[in-house]
Amino acid sequence: MSESGLVATTWQKLRTGDLGVLPVAVVLVLIGLVFQVLNPHFLSADNLVNLTQQSAATGVIALGVVLTLHVGQIDLSVGAVSGLAAAVVAVGSVQLGWPLWLAVLAALAVGVLVGSIYAALHTRLAVPSFVFTLAGLLVITGLQMRVLGPTGSVNLPFEWWLVRFCQTAFLAPATSWAIVALVVAGYAAGRATDRIRRVRAELPVAPLWEVVARVVALAALLSVVVAYLGTNRGVGAVFALFVGLVALTDLLLRRTRWGRSVRAVGGDAEAARKAGVPVRRVFVSAFVACSTLAALGGVLAVGRLAAANQGSGAGDTNLTAIAAAVIGGTSLFGGRGSAWSALVGILVVQSISTGLTLLNLDQSARLVVTGLVLAVAVTIDALQRRAREA
Amino acid sequence: MTVVDGPVLALRGVSKSYGAARALVDVDLQVHAHEVVAVIGDNGAGKSTLVGALTGALVPDEGEVLVDGSPVTLSDPSVARGLGIAAVFQDLALCANLDVVENLYLGHEAQRGLLLDEVTMEKHAWELLNQLAARVPSVRVPVAALSGGQRQAVAIARSLLGEPRVIVLDEPTAALGLRQTAEFLTLVERLRERGHGVLLTSHSLADVQAVADRIVVLRLGRTNGEFDAARTSYEELLAAVTGIQR
Known part of the structure; x- marks a missing residue:
């Protein structure tokens, strides 16, 4: 997709509320x-x-x-x-x-x-x-x-x-990190199985880098939150x-x-x-x-x-x-x-x-x-x- | 598909009144497999009542509904669906906020364990739409983003999910543009090729002549002639619909 095309689709999605939260x-x-x-x-x-x-x-x-x-x-x-x-x-x-x-x-x-x-x-x-x-x-x-x-x-x-x-x-630091690890692993596994099944069914799939980027983004977000709140009392x-x-x-x-x-x-x-x-x-x-x-x-x-x-x-x-x-x-x-x-x-x-x-x-x-x-x-x-x- | 020589779906001597108004009077009708039957008539001729009697939306006062030659009581649309009669209503009954796959499987979703099986549903959705040669940009766009013709293709595809033997379409071309109507008529031919019996109602004589094998004319609740579509002129049909003697 060209750059202007990407901007146009994003704008359209924003206009119709398809970008979610x-x-x-x-x-x-x-x-x-x-x-x-x-x-x-x-x-x-x-x-x-x-x-x-x-x-x-x-x-x-x-x-x-x-x-x-x-x-x-x-x-x-x-x-x-x-x-x-x-x-x-x-x-x-x-x-x-x-x-x-x-x-x-x-x-x-x-x-x-x-x-x-x-x-x-x-x-x-x-x-x-x-x-x-x-x-x-x-x-x-x-x-x-x-x-x-x-x-x-x-x-x-x-x-x-x-x-x-x-x-x-408050959650103990170990508990928080265990939950983060479980959630990220679960999310990655879910995405991966879904992608494999779609490939087998010959359905269109998102590019692999997008899947990886999503998993990394989730891991980064959760880690930052847990680490930063952890410098104080932690996650309540x-x-x-x-x-x-x-x-x-x-x-x-x-x-x-x-x-x-x-x-x-x-x-x-x-x-x-x-x-x-x-x-x-x-x-x-x-x-x-x-x-x-x-x-x-x-x-x-x-x-x-x-x-x-x-x-x-x-x-x-x-x-x-x-x-x-x-x-x-x-x-x-x-x-x-x-x-x-x-x-x-x-x-x-x-x-x-x-x-x-x-x-x-x-x-x-x-x-x-x-x-x-x-x-x-x-x-x-x-x-x-x-x-x-x- | 069972091999029966006679009609798959038939009405024999069916009448229905609403108070003093007689909507259907002693109507006979047959739909065979591999056949497109069109029911035409002016407003108030009894087309919707006829569709209701065929699809279980209403029960006739007199007469019989026959499936494969045996009388049945279609007390509810689900009974009709169970007997292989699917209906596509004029309003299509699609949820505009859901996408094509979601609409196709609404109320009958495929599941893997407790969760939905999107992959199976999406694959089957593509197969179904391709069989109908329906052009839909993506099965993951909300139905709100589709044209009238595309929405109709989705509604018809949904009616095919239960592998029905007869598909009843109520006023399918009423809300369509010229090109969409042409696409719809191709779609009906696909249904006939797949071996379904198709019954559609319309008040557009031109559309009906283009696609139907047989044309049944209703006038004031009564059958006013049954015509072979290939050998009947527009004028003859118009005369039967309006009741004007030439």
Whole structure:
């Protein structure tokens, strides 16, 4: 391909959104560089470790939002569900004396239940999801207050495993490097088998140097992250859990029958039904997965703060999670996006927040800037959709 | 493919009413293997109802649907598919955000273990499209990027996956340009060469004459003549469709 041809195809892919999360990742790097110029502490290992740790809980919620957006729906109550889950964990374990694991399971069960109710409302009664999840937001916030009771705030002891897992647990350097080695080896093996099978089947294949370059790039990226964070406290356990969930969801979305049905339903539910896709079950799985991930996000948040109160999951949690999914490049129009957009999106939002705090700007500036970034992301999403249809 | 001399798919005395409106009245029809049958008629002549009765989308009030001479009840499109009758609807029912391979196998993906087997699906997709001589730039582009004719080729290729014996095409040329229509007509000839029986509905007499072996005219829900495509003039067909006496 000639150089101008390559530029033209790349531009076309950018215009239609076929480059995936790559452009947002570039934006993330730019944001990092700009804040580093403004405040030399921004890219310090200490700050980046904090940033990753703070991203995890809301990132898990954003991952759920990615799934509902994929089927062309939205859940506006994820923040409230995470708050209710936090309240259930705290009240159950501290005030009612349940074992902590039981309280966590109960919180996740709340997520499953809420998602099932949403799915039933959508598939049986065809109520638009933004309306019933908005109603759910109010109902669930009310339930959260009721669960917390008159004191409105419950603290968790710092020595409990959930708090330690979310606050002070970091992967040992050996563990981090073992995971990096396994992931890179697994990726290389997968690419290689795929290529060999394609050659045997006489299908077009990417040039060998491209495969090698991808493996090397992945190895370099992971090594840099692990080595740099390792100069401080390392990779946090809760962040590793978040990234693991993202990778798993990505695999499910791209390489399984379920993932394909999700994208098909998001693209054209009626066509998917005619093709034999169990559309109703796909909607149920997306809503349940979203609410359950929101509940898990709430559980991680209660661990991180060692407390649950009426502010848990309230305010900007909801909007941050939804904004992260969209900023990461998952389309509001359904059927397009990537699990990785939850990771990249939440890192963008969290970087802006941390960066502005380091510049001594307050909450107001943070909200305004994040809002503007979201507006840009939604506009790009709409423009890309138009470019695809043209 | 079983060797049966008679028609693969037939309707005998089929009627269907919607309330007081009689959409089909006592219609007989046969489709053989290696044969292209065209059903023509004006709007409201009963073409869509006929397609529905053949593909299991609706059950007739009276009369029989016969597959290989034995009466069957097509209660559901999946029953029809199981009996070797595939339908390609006017809206094609493709997901524009999925690529060609994804659309072809949607709901019936090949798997290796728990993961999708993209290599097998992609290889088979190319074979199928090549058999149909369908020109598609790549099987890995989203269907949104394809022309109307290419999308139709994808929809027809999908209907072939279950190795059907009869393919029912509802208004296949309605949304196509001139060149795409020409390509489509070649594609239908390929289907006939492969041994499929093809039934298509249309209100373009010219298209139908170019490709059909037999032409059945529907008028106000009744059969208004059956013609040998090679020996019938445009005027005769037009007269049968409109009901004008010459």
